[in-house]
Amino acid sequence: MMKFAYEREVQNQSQLSGTKMVLPFFFNGRGHALERTVVGMYRTLLYRLLEIERSLLLVFDEREHKRQLDKINSDLLDPKRGSRDVEWPRRLLQAILRGAISRLDKDRTLFLFVDALDECADTEDEVAEMVEYFEEIGGDAVAAGKQLRICISSRHYPQIDIEYGITLVLENEVGHDDDIAAYIQHKLRIGSGKPAQEIKEQVKTKARGIFMWVVLVVNILKAQYRRGRIFDLKNRLDALPSELTELFRDILHREGNDDDGGGGGSTDTRAERTRDLQLCVLWILFAARPLTLAEYYFAVVSGLEPTQLTAWDPEEVTSEDMGRFLLSSSKGLAEVIESGETHTVQFIHQSVREYFLTYGLYELQWLSDAHARDEQTRATVCHLQLWQCCHAYVTMEDDFFPDSFDVKGDNRTKQIASVKARYPFLEYATQSLLQHAEVAASSITAVADPYDQFLAWMPWKEFTEQYSWFRDPPARWVSDIFYFLAAHNCPNLIKAVKPPPPAWAKGRPDDYAIFAALAEGHVGAAVALLPIEDSDEEIVEVDINAVGQSQPPLCCAAGRGNIELVRLFLEKGADVNRLQQGKATALYWAVRGGHHRDIVDLLLQNGADPSLGLSCLRWVLEHYEPEASRMAMVKVLLEAGAPMHALPASSESALYFAAERNDVPLLKMMLQDYALGGRFYGINIFAAAGRVYEVDKWTPLLIALESGSGHGEAARVVIHGMRRYRHCYTPSGINWEGKEGAMALYTAIENGDKETVECLCSAGVDVDWRDENDGSTPLSYAMELAAEEEVDQERDGREGVVNVLVGYAAIDV
DSSP states (O other), X not given: OXXXXXXXXXXXXHTXXXXXXXXXXXXXXXXXXXXXXXHHHHHHHHHHHHHHOGGGGGGGGOGGGHHHHHHHHHHHHOTXXXXXXXXOOHHHHHHHHHHHHHTSOTTOEXXXXXXXXXXXXXXHHHHHHHHHHHHHHHHHHHHTTOEEEEEEOOOSOSOOOOSSSOOOOGGGSHHHHHHHHHHHHHHOOSOSSHHHHHHHHHHHHHHTTOHHHHHHHHXXXXXXXXXTXXXXXXXXXXXXXXXXXXXXXXXXXXXXXXTTOOSSOOHHHHHHHHHHHHHHHHHHHHOSSOOBHHHHHHHHHHHHOGGGOOOOOTTTSOHHHHHHHXXXXXXXXXXXXXXXXXXXXXXXXXXXXXXXXXXXXXXXTSSOHHHHHOHHHHHHHHHHHHHHHHHHHHXXXXXXXXXXXXXXXXXXXXXXXXXXXXXXXXXXXXXHHHHHHHHHTTOTTTOSOHIIIIITTOOHHHHHHHHHHTSSSOOOOOOOHHHHHHHTTOHHHHHHOSSOOOTTOEEETTEEHHHHHHHTTOHHHHHHHSOSTTOHHHHHTSOTTOOBTTBOHHHHHHHHTOHHHHHHHHHTTOOTTOXXXXXXXXXXXXXXXXXXXXXXXXXXXXXXXXXXXXXXXXXXXXXXXXXXHHHHHHHHHHHTTOOSSOOTTSSOOHHHHHHHTTOHHHHHIIIIISSSTTOOTTOOHHHHHTSSOOBTTBOHHHHHHHTOGGGHHHHHHHHHHHHHTGGGTOTTOOOOSSHHHHHHHHHHHHHTOHHHHHHHHHHXXXXXXXXXXXXXXXXXXXXXXHHHOOSHHHHHXXXXXXXXXXXXTOOOO
């Protein structure tokens, strides 16, 4: 239905010379994170909008987004991170999308189609918040006289409350029954006589408006009709349950396959069909990613007949053959659908997936009742079966790669494509085999000896070579089992290795396994390699201050928030101030990693110097939210000696930063609480006074004033701080009688900021200073501005400034 509405608007759009813009998003519960999350939806809608209307890219230049966008840009340029790994904050995406929509011309109409909220992987509260956001931007559009139309669809769960808009419950709509009747008439071709019409009417009545029930029942009756069982159609329909869940159960327990003919079938045939369906369901539910049709076919065959595995011959097994196998093995509950640029095997509806996760696995006699109720055990048992399929495929007696294969050569892409064409399931099997084994090894009830089950057989050199060939760019293969398991976050398998893993296991001459785990954020794998309680002797063997994966282990542990590892590394002699590639300390990574206050305190207690390397203070100022969290961390760093007179990698000082952003509490803390008794912690009062320029000849005071009257309080805090500590630098105090003081006064006058003008005058600014170019004085400039004002209220404000200047004996000559 939603697809029809979207396509209809697209058709209308083409007829209206581009005055309409139509943006769709279809949630896909089995797709990539971008396809099933709220953040993915915002990113997709924003991308499509900017793709259509390039002028809206100016929204990225708005100052309020600069800090967050700079961080994202830095992450995107990081060669170690893929674009999919970069986190886009939800609030930022909402603000940018709102800003882009607000910039649209009034003669443009924007349509947003968002389908299948019930397939969103986020929580019900997050979905509700998304709907509220749509209502807000809709209200903004109405207020601005712009045309915005938003259409969303969902099943009855999650519950969605819409305050403004039209809500349609499909099954309650007058035309819904007519649509079902039309579908039945078109699809259920069982003759045109009176009995056939009666059956069609009974299907419509029994469906009770549930379209999915109609689709399934029509297919069942058509299969009966093709088998010539016309006499049995009514009995079959009468026997079908009217509840969708019960209908799924009936389909699973049908002994015969309605497409093949035959009533009950032999016991062996029923067992084969049950096994087909079991593997079908497991692969669709628990695969690391959706499989293509060819991958699905060989994945299931690997579990059914592993001895028959060989290279794919498309003439022997065609795509049509694979399609029929999918229909048969899934009993019509799965299909091939378009997912981005590929076509993947998925259930025909989200309700099918939910049924199998809730009841179906038990109904298939795949799990015991106890297993079905315990989510962890259920996952363990299911992933064990998928591992067995992958294992069977990668160990078939075939030479996957020719001797001439060049992993780094120009023909690599063509060679890999050739291998994939002959062995469609090989890439998935090599890349995901350990992932399934890791989950399966998490429960001893499923696997008595994980090492013998998963690892003892594996020729690591050959396997890691195969694994690396499918990586882009090709990964450097390693023969050490611990290093490979650590790099791929397999703590359960690490614990299963015999003998127990040494902490100093190396996968490369210059790199320890534990470094590989920590560098990727795999704390679980690191702990498995280095058990806290019994690793005291082993840790001595590791060069704690070595640099593995470009980052010392202490930096890795601090950045990932593992205080136990941080404490252990410090106890064993890790250099707390060692710089990562000459740039960042463990303290910086602890601050950057989030609100790891306990780790920050531990590092400072062990001598961490916040003045070394990249600025911890700068990161906190730019990225910490909310204000209370930022202030608390700034206080900790200032007390530890973090310099405020300069922020490394920037020409700004901390004072400049706070003044520019009108952060009054932060300014007060720096200028009042941490500049007592000469303890300045690096504060440069001359810079604050305007005597030393910082960024393009702008000082903290001038930037606060230049930012507008709204920053007046920030400017006054800086002025009071300068007056309070003026004696600390020169016997005569700070000289306000020059051009710098006049610039500050002129800016405050221009802002109409009476309080700041008063503050500057009382601080000693020369109010009689004369501009050498035009001869004007502060007073003459203020009077000129007051005379230009046309609104009484604004004129009164300017006259207030004039009165202040007159009070300080300024002259206008």
